[in-house]
Amino acid sequence: MEQTLTDADQAETITAVSIKNYSYSYPRREGRVLDGINLDIQRGELVALMGRNGAGKSTLCRSLIGVIPHSVGGTVWGEILINGLNTFSTSVASLAEHLGIVLDDPEAQLFTPMVDDEIAFGIENLCYPVEEIRESVEWAKEVVRLEGCGDREPSTLSGGQKQRLAIASALAPRPSILVLDEPTSQLDPVGTFEVFDVIYKLKTEHNMTIVISTHKSELIAEYADRIVVLHEGKVIGNGHPRAIFRNREIMKKASIHPPQVSMVADRLAEKGGVSFTEEDYPITRAELCDFLRKRGIRL
């Protein structure tokens, strides 16, 4: 029988993550940590979750993989669909093939004594045949550039390598969505760049949908398609990084430091009489240089 896709079906197929009126409260704790979240993330999009500590970023990340409420408990309102699967009625294990997660602490999420074992762990649980496991391990290592580290002990890797290993481990079942919960908060600048480099590669070369919670405004300005700002469990901003970083009110409310380039632009507007439009407000260094060059200002 021939099947035709309705508009609604088509919308469903390109929506990777769909959060509908989602609220959550932890067990034995008063108040909702997430409150009435509505958010759609399209396939191939790189979305950054920003906001101060305790705004609900980690809780949202854990909700996406289903660990909340399956392992943690608590009360849930609304629903989250991952590739059309309801996180409430689908087990965490079944979601693992659609969505991988990387946590902030590089140590805690690596628990086997060898890099190859670490990457294989998830797909072993999913009962992949041995040959496929070996292939996937090699592939994941190549993606995160850890070739040749297969028999090393994870504890001997650098911070950036550890987080790349965590990414590889999440990638092994080849999910289409990757969630990263502050993956660089414990890394030095070199490690941070390594991780963002891999994230960018996953987006551009593998068309993965990526949700990343982070405080690194500079890198988000460079790489993200969209920023979602959380404040006290609610979404208070959702849009292109340029629009979000330009919105002083949101920045202040959520205590987000805009990229330094934007601060320079603001100073220029304030003291130098330069005016920026919605389109040419710079958020990256390249954009600022471009803008100044066009205005005939030499650096």
Next chain:
Amino acid sequence: MAMIVYHSGNSLLHRLDPRVKMILLILYTMVVFGVKSFSILGILFALVLLLWKSAGLPLSRLKKYLAYLTGMIVFLIIIQSFFLPGNINLVKPIFPEGFPILPGRGFVSLKGIVMGVLLGFRLFVLIMLMPTFIMTTTVNEMAVGMVRMGLPYKIAYLATTSINMIPSLQDEATTIMEAQKMRGFSVFEEGRFREKMKAFPALVVPLVIGAMRRAQAMGVAMDARAFGAGKSRTYRLTLKMTGSDWAVFFLMVLLAALLMGGAFILDREVSLWNRL
């Protein structure tokens, strides 16, 4: 510095099938427990020492084990000599015949001293035996080995993850102690025993809280990677018993039988110190 941690290498012991190693470990533990003769224990000691040397395990660690055990061995000797009745007493009983609970005890018997030394020696050989398995087998090999022998994989992982966490807990304890030392808290370094005991919560509380936090994150990471999804799981590592695995297995079982037999024959030795 971690006391029990995988020590990489490519010796025969490293290459041996983990199942063989596990069964032999259990077997030899029983042999060590069953043997009452010094000479057989001596042979076992030499054998284990040989295994350590052939696997390239650091012999310097033995000194550390002995240092840890000294207190325990002295305690064993004292208790045994006090309470194990023998024919030759070095000191007359402290408690008279009519004394409640311990009538005519409290002597220092020669037999007790010898028995204490034997128990201590046995303990030391036992402690030496463990690393020949733990330090030459990766945690994953252990897990796969246990599962192949019929243990549910969740239990196998429970065991191996605990072993895996020991070094990181040791590291964390060192970090906490160093941080405390830097802020002038040096009881663990130079304090007396009572002071150390009193200060113990200062070390244990942050260590336990840290471990719990880590375990929680590890739980999330394991869940997210589909741990416990099905009744069984597959393994990247495949185990296959080779000819040399079987050969080593049978040889070692034969040797264990010989040692047990030898111990039985050497019963004279036992009867010798029955005269003590």
